[in-house]
Amino acid sequence: xxxxxxxxxxxxxxxxxRLVVERATNLxxxxxxxxxxxxxxxxxxxxxxxxxxxxxxxxxxxEVLIDKAKKQLSALAEELSVPEQRCHLQMGRAISEIxxxxxxxxxxxxxxGSHGRHGLGLLLGSTANGVLHHAKCDVLAVRVYDD
Ligand code: AMP
Numbered sequence: 631x632x633x634x635x636x637x638x639x640x641x642x643x644x645x646x647x648r649l650v651v652e653r654a655t656n657l658x659x660x661x662x663x664x665x666x667x668x669x670x671x672x673x674x675x676x677x678x679x680x681x682x683x684x685x686x687x688x689x690x691x692x693e694v695l696i697d698k699a700k701k702q703l704s705a706l707a708e709e710l711s712v713p714e715q716r717c718h719l720q721m722g723r724a725i726s727e728i729x730x731x732x733x734x735x736x737x738x739x740x741x742x743g744s745h746g747r748h749g750l751g752l753l754l755g756s757t758a759n760g761v762l763h764h765a766k767c768d769v770l771a772v773r774v775y776d777d
Contacts, residue, residue, distance in 0.1 A: 633660075633661035633662070633663070634657065634663045634739045635661075635663050635664070636664055636666065636735065636736060636737045636738055636739075637654055637657060637658050637663045637664070637665050637666070637737065637738075637739045637740075637741055638665075638666050638668060638728070638731065638732050638735070638737040638741070639651065639654040639667045639668070640669075640724070640728050640740060640741070640757070640761070641668070641703075642669070642724075642743070642757075643699070643702050646743045646774035646775070649743070649774050650741060650742065650743040650772045650774065651706070651710070653741055653770065653772045654741035654770075655710060657739070657770070663738075663739070665710060665712055665716065666712070666716040666717070666718065666731075666735060666737065667703065667706060667710070667712055667716065667717050667718065668719075668720060668727065668728055668731055669699055669702070669718070669719055670719075670720045670721070670722060670723070670727045670728065671699050671720070671721050672722070672723065672724065673692060673722060696719070696721075699719055700719060703717055718731055724757045724760075725764060726764070728740060728765075729761055729764040729766075732765055732766070732767055733766055738767050738768060739768045739769070739770060740765055740767060740769045740770070741769075741770045742757065742758045742761055742770070742771055742772065743758065743772050743773075744756065744758035744759075744774065745758075745774060745775075758771045
């Protein structure tokens with residue numbers, strides 16, 4: 631069986647990330663694959679369009695989120711020795727950003743956490759579920775547990 635050459639690690643900076651990072655780095659070592667990392671900042675507006683004051687709050691919040699995400703991503707990149715050009719901070723919806731980047735960068739395995747939710751969470755769908763359905767490459771869903 632051909633081993634993986636390019637692994638995309640999707641991180642949301644929750645406590646569950648540790649296990650997902652560990653799985654991805656172990657697999658990369660075993661198959662001598664390169665790792666890319668992605669984090670997506672969701673640009674969901676919190677305010678209604680038409681209220682200028684609240685819209686400026688959206689902008690401020692987005693800037694704070696991006697700034698924090700940049701710092702966390704660069705700390706992880708340093709820890710894993712992943713070069714800057716393989717660290718991706720995207721804006722948008724996690725599922726489409728992850729699957730689009732995977733195609734663009736010819737990734738052959740996406741490693742992602744899966745909470746294995748039930749009930750409403752399952753109905754609404756999870757990131758892992760969406761990525762699994764839309765990705766053109768293999769996806770490893772690492773079972774993680776909420777604290
Ligand atoms: P979820 O089920 O949506 O809470 O997320 C499950 C997994 O999807 C996480 O463990 C991450 O691997 C990935 N993920 C969720 N949100 C993001 C995000 N904003 N950016 C990158 N990966 C994410």
